[in-house]
Amino acid sequence: MRIVVAGSSGLIGNELVTSLRGDGHEVTRLVRRQPTKADESQWDPGRGQIDDAVLRGVGAVINLCGAGIGDKRWSGAYKQALRDSRLTTTDVLAHAVAEAGVPVLVNGSAVGFYGDTGDRIVDEQSPSGAGFLSALCRDWEAATTPASKAGARVVSLRTATVLSPTGGMLGKLRPLFSLGLGGRLGSGRQYLSWISLPDEVAAIEFALTHDDVSGPVDLCAPEPVTNAHFTSAMGRALHRPTPWIVPGFAVKALIGEFAEEAVLTGQRAVPKVLTDAGFQFRHRTVEDALSYAITR
C-alpha cells in the first residue's frame, strides 16, 4: 500500500516508517523542512499548504504530529503550540484526505482524553474527562471529521506513555533511576497507562490494515500500573534502590501544570478495541516492557 506519514521524524514515526517499509509498504514522509530525499514531500500545516499530488492514489494517511507534551513548562504560549501542532496538522490532513478520496486516516490522540481516572478502569466507551489535555484530545479527534464525513475510515490512536529504549519518558527517567535517585511521585497511587514501542508500532499497523477497526482505539498494554508499581519495577530492572518519595508539591513546583495533569494523576485505560479485534501484545506486563527497553 502507498502510505503518507506526517510527524515521521519522531519517536514513534521513525520506528513506524521502518516497520511499514519492512512489511512492503511504500511510504512518503511529509516534512516541514526542505526535503532532502526522494521519498519526502514538503508541507506547511500552519499555512494549509500540502502538495495535492502527494495524496493521489494513496491507501492511507498517518498523522503523528505534535509538539512534545512534557518538553517545556506549560506557559500560555506553549499550550497554544501544543494545540496548534495537533489541531492544525489534523485539520489540513483531514481536508486533504477528503478531497483526494483517501480511504483511511490514522490520526494521533492520547489516553489523556479520559482525564484523571483515579483507579476507575476506562476504555473507548468511557467519556472524556476534565482539564487541558482532555479538551485537547477531544478537539484533536474532532478535527478528523472532514475525513470521516467524506467516507474515510478514521482511527484515533489514543496512545499511552510509550516505553522505548531511547527517548520518551524512559529517556528522561532512566538517568535519575540509574543514579539511585528514582522514587515514587506524590501518593504513588496514580495510574500509568503504558505501551512498549514495538507494540505501539504493531498496533498502528494493525489498525491500518484491519478494515473493521475505526474510531478511537486505546493503544495501551492490558495492565496499567500505579506510579508506585512502576517505580519499583524500574528499580528492579536497573538493579537500583528507589527509596525516595517526591512530594506532590515539589513535583508541581518543578514542572508546573503538567504535573497535575500527567504526572500526579493518570489513566487506568485498557485496550478493549484492540483486544476484541484479536491484537496480540508482545509486552503485556510493565516488567516485560522495561526488560526489553532497558536491556536493549
Ligand SMILES: NC(=O)c1ccc[n+]([C@@H]2O[C@H](COP(=O)([O-])OP(=O)(O)OC[C@H]3O[C@@H](n4cnc5c(N)ncnc54)[C@H](OP(=O)(O)O)[C@@H]3O)[C@@H](O)[C@H]2O)c1
Ligand atoms: N510518545 C508518547 O509517549 C506518546 C503518548 C501519547 C501520545 N503520543 C502522541 O503520538 C504522536 C507521536 O508521538 P512521538 O512520541 O513520536 O512524538 P515526537 O517524537 O515528539 O515527534 C512528533 C512529531 O511531530 C512533529 N512536530 C513537532 N513539533 C511540531 C509542530 N510544532 N507542528 C507540527 N508538527 C510538529 C515532528 O515531525 P516533523 O518534524 O517530521 O514534521 C515530530 O517528529 C504525538 O502526537 C504525541 O502527542 C505520544
